[in-house]
Amino acid sequence: MVRSHAHIWFVAPAIFLMIVILLVPIGIAAVLSFTDYSLGNPGAEWVGLQNYERIFTRSTYEKMFIATFTYVGVVVPLTVGLGLGAALLIHSLNRFSDIYKTIYFLPVMAALLAMAIVWEFALHPTIGIVNSTLAQGCGTFLENWNWYARSCERTFPLWLTDKDYAIWTVAFIGVWQGFGFNMVLYLAGLTSIPRELYHAAEMDGARSAWDRFKLVTWPMLGPTTVFVVTISCIRSFQVFDTVEAFYPQGGGPSKSVYVMMFAIYEKAIQQNLMGIGAAITIIFLGFVMMLTLLQRWLVERRVHYA
């Protein structure tokens, strides 16, 4: 082939943009995280590790980590579990499976901010549909449930403003929004399992659905699961829209929903404390990159079926 330099023109824009938009900012954040820089100020003081020290000692940031990890810890297992459960159920249906698939996927398509505002309204303590529906259950067998009986006597929870419920409610909305995505990924994984494997399992004496799941479905979904868990982690680490919509100031009751993305936004954009924001950014990046690397390692370790 004749030597051509076409490739330079082809890759140069992409390389330039990758460096300027993705790599340089990391460097900037890394440098700024050691300063007390703020926009508009002429210069900045070098403060060493002070920003990081604050993050790991102040109780605000302790709350930030607790909120973030609680959110991730609730949302990831539930979106993955519900996604798998829904996919298994839908996949085993003889008919109407497409309808469920469509419905469960709707929240993925809808702008989360818009839906957060709707949820806030649905969860409104007095006029919200959730509590008014729950109130209709009062006086029925549901009162056998202690929590329900107590709520009927007094009031149903102020889902979003009670510090005992806030993070769980926000996490619930995260699950509501995210499990359809995982379901679709699992459905794709399920359809790619060769049917002959199930037949082989049946011939081998796998009588119960559980035996077949254990012998074929779960191992064959391994790569899908690794991916689904990672992507769910990264997505839930990045939660912002719901938190900002519900708690534009301060991160919820007693900062119980003060997640990392919101902390970056609040510290850096609202309060112009770029140094501390940059430090949170770096820590955040560290988590996310570690997760992705872990996923790649897990995927590559697997021996694939040729």
Add this chain to the structure above:
Amino acid sequence: MTAMTHVRPLPRMEGTFRFSTTETIKHAVLILGAVIVLIPFYVMVSYSMKSPSEIMTNTGGLFGAQELFRDDFCVKLGNAAEDCMVRPLIYNYTTAFEKAPLLLYLLNGVIVTLSIFAIQIVVALPCAYALAKLRWWGREAVFALVLFCLLIPVHAIALPLYIMLSKVGLTNTYAALIIPWTISVFGIFLMRQFFMTVPDDLIDAARMDGMSEYSIIWNVMLPTAIPALLAFGIFSVVAHWNDYFWPRIVITGNRDLFTPPLGLREFKGDADGDNFGPMMATATIIVTPLIVAFLLAQRRFIEGITLTGMK
């Protein structure tokens, strides 16, 4: 026939419908799930059609009674009360468009998402082609760079990007909304993987026909990549139409640049009780385009959104 029913069908073995208990239980569980999933959509659509009093008392069913009610704002402006009687549905949707320049916001959304997608293609496609089909010094290094950059979520580095943009004075511009997304590392990676599957013979044939490398990309590779591009396009458009975090950061004052989610947020910020109806109407309007497109081309959308699964 009676004997046959004992043969436990393996998944999806029988196409014919038979009543079965397990099937019924599955449907019951799935319907319960569907109801929970649909609650907010129901609330949104239903309340966008109700009068304030219906919203406050939680009455009116799905569509509201559509009885005339008095628009207090109109009265306050000095009009006669009988001239200010409005139907809730019409009131909510007209208010949504009147109170804020919603059409402008929607237009901004279209401009931003489409520009992002177009630039992503222009940047990613040649790069992917060079990585997949040309041999040159440094190719492995560039691909390694691509793989590394896949690790970086743009949202996570929003802060330094914001600082950079404000240093060059680009905040509160379309450019600020678009620039960080012009490079889609994922797009490069995806297209490269796709081009790897295109036979070399096709490209060699094009070269024999006298095409330049440049026209090979746009006249040979682009057409073959249409399905992958379509899926990527859906992925990209959905992500950026719905994005709230980044516009929130870079668009601070200028309402003319609001994207749909920002517009809705602003609406909520100054909403009083009466405005729930119009607010739900706004939310419905913002959410509807993608939902309708999704319902029309479900398979393509699901393919596109789950594209990330190929990583």
Add this chain to the structure above:
Amino acid sequence: MATISLSGIAKSFGDTRVLNTIDLDVEDGEFLTLVGPSGCGKSTLLRIIAGLEAPSGGGVDIGGRDVTAVRPADRNLAMVFQSYALYPHLTVAENMMTPLKLRDLSFWERFPILGPVLARGKHRALRDQVDETAGVLKIDPLLDRKPGQLSGGQRQRAALGRAMVRKPVAFLMDEPLSNLDAALRVHMRAELAELHRALGTTFIYVTHDQAEALTMSDRMAVMMHGDILQLDNPRRVYGDPADLRVAEFVGSPKINVLPGDADSDGRLSFLGLPVKRRIAGSHGGISIGIRPEHLRLSGAGEGALSGIVRHVEHLGSDIFLHVDIADGAHRLVARATPAEAERISIADPVNVAQVDGAAMAFAAEGHRLRFSEFGAASRETPQMDKAVA
């Protein structure tokens, strides 16, 4: 003690009828092949025997027990799949152990970690069974590998091993050799036949390759469009096909089929040549089939067809000549010896004659027309033949 009998098996998928009322008895220890072109229903029939598919009508009986309503896991059959269907995440040993574990161990004994501790003896015994089978198949060195690390032939053996290890009443094989390359396929044919003799277990083998059916089976059932056209041993199926479609399907190169005539007395001829046989009754649209090995080169003259050689197929031991006759209206394939073929090149005119008594007649609907008064026909005089001509 494991005869398998099918009575009146029918199967439809929606409106498509795949099997029309199949009756079939498989004897104990027999190697039976279901052979036919793709879409003939052979795989469906096998899957009905396995229980993976429920028949729309009819019943399956194994060893005297009606198993139509019994699920696959309880029929004690083993199956080797076309794709082998090995569990990709398990080693070969674990793959082979799976059917043993699922059958012989209780839920708790199968429990990970806990199980092997609780029932160490049982696990050991199963492992011994696996080793024994692996020894027979000579796959001992592969036991710790995963299917992804094996070649096609090795996977095939591993799949066989998984089927053999628990000593089923019959083996069902669904085109097990179709994913192997040609040389290995021929080798495995012999090996499977030997394995069958050594095990003495019933084999039911599905293939679309008539050569596999001819070389391995005790009996073969030729299937087309959901019917068994002929069930017999390979020699009879080849030499005495009951139907034109069977005759055309079995044998390579394909049998020559030419339009034939029968006069009012039932004397047969084709292209003006007498067959020197008669059939009872009168028929229209008769076809005459002659296998390539029943055509030989001859001198010009009576009883020979003259034509032009268009193609010479050299297979080493045999040479097949493709000859256009009747100005290219028909093409015949004739076998020649290498010595004969040496003198012949493309476009040479040649004469081809039939071996007496080898031609077969088929009715327009395809079924075989048996010759009547065999003796009388062979004594027909040349005059009579001329009269016919």
